[in-house]
Amino acid sequence: xxxxxxPLDQPIxxxxxxxxxxxxxxxxxKRFIGAHLFVAIVAVLVGSLMGPLQAFEFSGLDLYPxxxxxxKSYYQGLTLxxxxxxxxxxxxxIVGFTNLTTIKGLKRPLAKPIINTVGFWVMTAGLxxxxxxxLTNSATVLxxxxxxxxxxxxxxxxxxxVVVGSWIEGVGFFLTLKAWRKDNPGVRSPFIALGNIIxxxxxxxxxxxxxxxILTMLLPWSLGIIDEVDPELARTYFWFTGHPLVYFWLLxxxxxxxxxxxxxxxxxxxxxxxGRLAFWLFLIVSxxxxxxxxxxxxxVPPTWKWIHAGLTYSVFFPSMITAFTVIASLEYGARKxxxxxxxxxxxxxxxxxxxxxxxxxxGILFMFGGIGGLTNASYNLNLxxxxxxxxxxxxxxxxxxxxxxSFFAITYWMVPHLSGTKLHSPTLALVQVWTWFVxxxxxxxxxxxxGLLGAxxxxxxxxxxxVPEEWNGHLLRTSIGGAILLVSVLVYGYVMLRTWxxxxxxxxxxxxxxxxxxxxxxxxxxxxxxxxxxxLIGAALLLVVAYGPQLIxxxxxxxxxxxxxxxxxxPS
Amino acid sequence: xxxxxxxxxEGDAHEHFKPxxxxxxxxMFVAALILLWASVYVILISRGxxx
Amino acid sequence: xxxxxxxxxAPPPSDxxxxxxxxxxxPWERNWIRFSIAMLVCFxxxxxxxxxxxxxxxxGADAEVDPTKVExxxxxxxxxxxxxxxxxxxxxxxxKTWSFVPARIEVPVGAEVTIxxxxxxxxxxxKITDTNINMQVVPGQVSKLSYTFDxxxxxxxxxxxxxxxxxxxxxxxxxxxxQAEFDAANSASTDSTEEDEA
Numbered sequence: 001x002x003x004x005x006x007p008l009d010q011p012i013x014x015x016x017x018x019x020x021x022x023x024x025x026x027x028x029x030k031r032f033i034g035a036h037l038f039v040a041i042v043a044v045l046v047g048s049l050m051g052p053l054q055a056f057e058f059s060g061l062d063l064y065p066x067x068x069x070x071x072k073s074y075y076q077g078l079t080l081x082x083x084x085x086x087x088x089x090x091x092x093x094i095v096g097f098t099n100l101t102t103i104k105g106l107k108r109p110l111a112k113p114i115i116n117t118v119g120f121w122v123m124t125a126g127l128x129x130x131x132x133x134x135l136t137n138s139a140t141v142l143x144x145x146x147x148x149x150x151x152x153x154x155x156x157x158x159x160x161x162v163v164v165g166s167w168i169e170g171v172g173f174f175l176t177l178k179a180w181r182k183d184n185p186g187v188r189s190p191f192i193a194l195g196n197i198i199x200x201x202x203x204x205x206x207x208x209x210x211x212x213x214i215l216t217m218l219l220p221w222s223l224g225i226i227d228e229v230d231p232e233l234a235r236t237y238f239w240f241t242g243h244p245l246v247y248f249w250l251l252x253x254x255x256x257x258x259x260x261x262x263x264x265x266x267x268x269x270x271x272x273x274x275g276r277l278a279f280w281l282f283l284i285v286s287x288x289x290x291x292x293x294x295x296x297x298x299x300v301p302p303t304w305k306w307i308h309a310g311l312t313y314s315v316f317f318p319s320m321i322t323a324f325t326v327i328a329s330l331e332y333g334a335r336k337x338x339x340x341x342x343x344x345x346x347x348x349x350x351x352x353x354x355x356x357x358x359x360x361x362x363g364i365l366f367m368f369g370g371i372g373g374l375t376n377a378s379y380n381l382n383l384x385x386x387x388x389x390x391x392x393x394x395x396x397x398x399x400x401x402x403x404x405x406s407f408f409a410i411t412y413w414m415v416p417h418l419s420g421t422k423l424h425s426p427t428l429a430l431v432q433v434w435t436w437f438v439x440x441x442x443x444x445x446x447x448x449x450x451g452l453l454g455a456x457x458x459x460x461x462x463x464x465x466x467v468p469e470e471w472n473g474h475l476l477r478t479s480i481g482g483a484i485l486l487v488s489v490l491v492y493g494y495v496m497l498r499t500w501x502x503x504x505x506x507x508x509x510x511x512x513x514x515x516x517x518x519x520x521x522x523x524x525x526x527x528x529x530x531x532x533x534x535x536l537i538g539a540a541l542l543l544v545v546a547y548g549p550q551l552i553x554x555x556x557x558x559x560x561x562x563x564x565x566x567x568x569x570x571p572s
Numbered sequence: 573x574x575x576x577x578x579x580x581x582e583g584d585a586h587e588h589f590k591p592x593x594x595x596x597x598x599x600m601f602v603a604a605l606i607l608l609w610a611s612v613y614v615i616l617i618s619r620g621x622x623x
Numbered sequence: 624x625x626x627x628x629x630x631x632x633a634p635p636p637s638d639x640x641x642x643x644x645x646x647x648x649x650p651w652e653r654n655w656i657r658f659s660i661a662m663l664v665c666f667x668x669x670x671x672x673x674x675x676x677x678x679x680x681x682x683g684a685d686a687e688v689d690p691t692k693v694e695x696x697x698x699x700x701x702x703x704x705x706x707x708x709x710x711x712x713x714x715x716x717x718x719k720t721w722s723f724v725p726a727r728i729e730v731p732v733g734a735e736v737t738i739x740x741x742x743x744x745x746x747x748x749x750k751i752t753d754t755n756i757n758m759q760v761v762p763g764q765v766s767k768l769s770y771t772f773d774x775x776x777x778x779x780x781x782x783x784x785x786x787x788x789x790x791x792x793x794x795x796x797x798x799x800x801x802q803a804e805f806d807a808a809n810s811a812s813t814d815s816t817e818e819d820e821a
Contacts, residue, residue, distance in 0.1 A: 073788075075785065075787075075790075078785075142785055146746050146784070148744070148745055148746075148762060149745055149746070149785075149786075149787070230763065231746060231761045231762050231763060231764075232761045232763060232764050235759075235761065270591070270649070270652075271646075271647070271648055271649065271652065273646035273647065273648065274646070274648060274652065294759070295681045296681055296682055296757050296758050296759050296766075297682065297759045297761065297764075297766075298682055298683075298684065298685060298758070298759065298760075298761055298764035298765055298766040298767070299684050299687070299761065299763075299764040300683070300684060301683050301684045302674075302680060302681055302682075302683045305681055306671065306674065306675075309667070309670065310667055313663045313666065313667050314663075316663060317659055317660065317663060320655070320656070320659035321652075321656065321659075323598060323601065324591075324594060324598060324652050324655045324656075325652070327591070327593075327594040327597055327598070328591040328594040328649070328652070331591050331593045331594050332589055332591075334593075335589065341593075342592065342593055342596050343593055343596060343597070345593050346593070367601050367604075368604075368608075370605075371604060371605045371608050371609065372608075374605065374609060374666070375608070375609055375612050378609070378612075378613075378666065378670045379670045379671070379674055379681065380616060380622075380670055380673055380674045380679040380680065380681055380755075381609075381612055381613060381616055381670060382681065382757075383616065383619075383622065383679070383681065383755040383756075383757045384612055384615050384616050384619070384755070384757070385612070386748075386750075386757050386759070386783070387748045387750065387757070387759070387783035387784055388750070388783065452612070452615060453752075454750065454752035454753065454779075454781070456748065456750065456781050456782065456783035457783065458784070458785040458790075459783075459785070459790060459791050460791050461791070463791050463792075464791040464792070464794075465791075465792055465794070466779050466781060466794045520647045524646075524647060525646065526646060529646075559687060559689075559763050561689050561690060561691060561763055562690045562762035562763050563690070563691060563744075564744060564745060564762075565720050565744045565745050565787065569720055569745060569786065569787030569788060570787045570788055571788045590651070591649065591651060591652075594651075595651060595655075598655065602658075602662070609666070613669070613673075616673070616679060616755060617673070617679070619753065619754050619755045620754060620755060620770060620771060620773065621677065621678035621679055621680075621755070621770075621771070622678065622679060622680050622681075622755045622756065622768045622769065622770055623678040623679075623680045623768075623769055
């Protein structure tokens with residue numbers, strides 16, 4: 001590693017430790033949160049192992065024949081990759097992390113632990129129900145499951161249970177915050193608790209779309225109750241959920257970046273008010289943006305697409321706030337650690353802490369993810385990149401870097417905290433975050449370029465017959481990136497296993513939950529930044545205005561007339 | 573009383589801390605953003621109208 | 624009410640609290656926020672002008688069809704290129720699992736072609752390389768965009784949405800021919816058709 005910790009010119013300001021960390025998790029709570037992390041980490045390890053297979057295929061190294069009878073095709077692997085990483089890993093991690101930030105932030109146990117326990121088991125039952133058809137190759141429909149591709153009913157049922165389970169845990173969080181507020185009138189809600197609970201609220205609104213899609217169309221269809229579907233209406237339902245889904249992934253990373261990372265670098269949250277404002281803005285503008293995934297769809301008038309383009313630009317705004325506030329919080333900490341210069345202070349950040357390094361690298365990649373995202377959102381610019389490999393190139397910088405790398409980094413303190421151990425080999429953990437960074441830079445850049453050249457997404461380009469010679473160099477680069485990422489995944493699995501199964505250490509050596517103070521006392525943050533009601537009303541109103549007319553039109557004129565493909569369209 | 577230049581509730585550190593490095597990084601970010609966004613815009617324009 | 628105690632101890636004397644609309648925001652960050660809004664508005668104006676004034680438009684809600692009848696009734700029953708007036712063409716393309724019908728479209732250079740695509744079975748994608756023609760193909764809906772082919776050459780169109788086993792083999796080509804080549808090819812095919820019929 002070329003980065004080194006610079007010696008401190010002055011001691012880091014030490015907040016009163018007990019005051020910050022006033023509630024110790026009970027063993028039961030640790031086990032409960034740990035169970036979420038266990039599922040999440042197993043999912044991401046299996047799901048990520050599928051990724052390099054796809055990247056290798058691009059340059060002609062087809063390993064799928066060796067994987068039979070487990071994996072029948074590129075597409076079954078791709079379905080596993082998407083479902084396990086983007087749906088299972090994220091959801092289980094986020095709900096587990098929200099349990100932790102709720103309990104540690106509010107310094108109290110859950111109001112009704114039984115609700116959260118039920119939620120967890122419903123999610124887990126859903127995961128198993130979904131996994132069986134995917135593994136038996138009867139749901140090779142990718143994680144967007146666009147009808148009239150038809151999966152086994154268990155696939156749809158399982159996904160429904162995962163979502164319903166997350167709703168149930170969400171109710172557990174809301175009740176806990178409510179109970180805390182009753183005990184602490186007038187006190188601003190602690191940032192890390194509020195941030196993730198706002199995310200839970202946004203998720204409940206956003207998932208209404210996919211719930212309606214599955215319950216009114218796909219599940220009855222796969223059960224044979226109805227014979228045909230309306231694929232365009234299904235797309236509108238799906239993307240009602242599909243884009244806010246990415247903010248559901250992102251906001252817990254933001255909770256860490258705003259509310260925890262500053263503490264890890266010896267700084268403070270630069271602006272408590274703006275941090276909260278960003279989360280509320282996400283609650284309002286995350287959902288009514290889905291038509292930007294349907295810019296080139298038939299069946300949706302350009303005017304509505306254009307309105308959603310404007311709203312998608314608005315959802316970029318809270319991320320611009322985040323860029324300033326988070327970087328300023330880091331700079332504040334770095335300068336306290338003796339950092340100097342216009343940019344030299346960056347080296348004073350504790351890069352030797354893998355949890356910090358991972359989140360910093362995630363943030364760097366996210367800047368480029370944001371640039372790509374703004375491009376995707378730009379209405380007609382979507383004609384250039386829609387359904388090209390640019391899109392997976394983009395979201396490997398966002399969900400697979402900003403989000404996943406941050407989550408990995410968080411587990412570097414969270415797993416030892418929950419297991420009462422020390423992180424096994426911080427050096428290997430640093431290798432993991434840096435290989436992820438380097439691998440993703442190479443992979444994602446090649447995918448973006450291929451997309452601009454016209455390469456389609458979700459396609460085994462190694463076997464495609466139309467690939468021109470000028471793509472080959474970039475296809476090779478995706479494979480090289482994939483190989484580096486494979487190393488990173490294996491190292492991550494090893495470090496996690498050794499940490500989880502490691503020897504118990506003295507409690508003083510176990511990492512604490514980092515909770516950052518803010519520069520300005522949170523009690524000075526206006527009360528309207530601590531109230532759900534105005535923001536929920538705003539979210540509902542905007543949703544009705546921005547989605548209502550077109551959604552009602554599509555439901556009113558619903559044509560259940562697409563039978564799909566006779567037989568199984570994917571390789572068996 | 574509100575004009576009293578006494579100890580600020582925001583603390584001394586904030587008084588003296590100007591996020592100059594933050595601004596520098598963000599200026600570079602915006603430059604990259606405009607450059608990369610514009611390069612896709614140029615591709616769009618060069619590929620011809622769709623009406 | 625006694626002052627609430629938080630993680631950061633008792634709050635300092637209020638510097639405005641709820642009435643303080645500045646929320647203690649750093650003046651530089653305030654300017655960053657203003658700049659961010661201005662930049663996003665600029666981008667939005669630029670894409671809107673390109674879309675609604677310059678003609679870089681996305682597909683819309685054009686027409687609906689019955690996917691179970693589309694292969695036997697209406698214009699998609701006989702897919703292909705039609706000249707509707709000199710230099711102006713319509714191309715009806717059926718995207719089926721796993722091929723495009725037709726898989727080859729020949730147009731003279733400078734032709735203005737309105738392309739209609741639909742699918743009788745699964746969702747597909749229709750993207751012509753090096754052009755701005757890029758459409759999601761959805762059963763029950765007709766995707767439509769118009770484009771003028773100003774350069775001679777071969778422009779592959781690829782299926783860009785996962786549709787099963789042979790998705791990677793689903794593609795076709797637009798051949799943009801010089802007017803002379805196009806006329807020669809066209810009269811030849813017309814002649815042969817006439818001979819066949821005779």
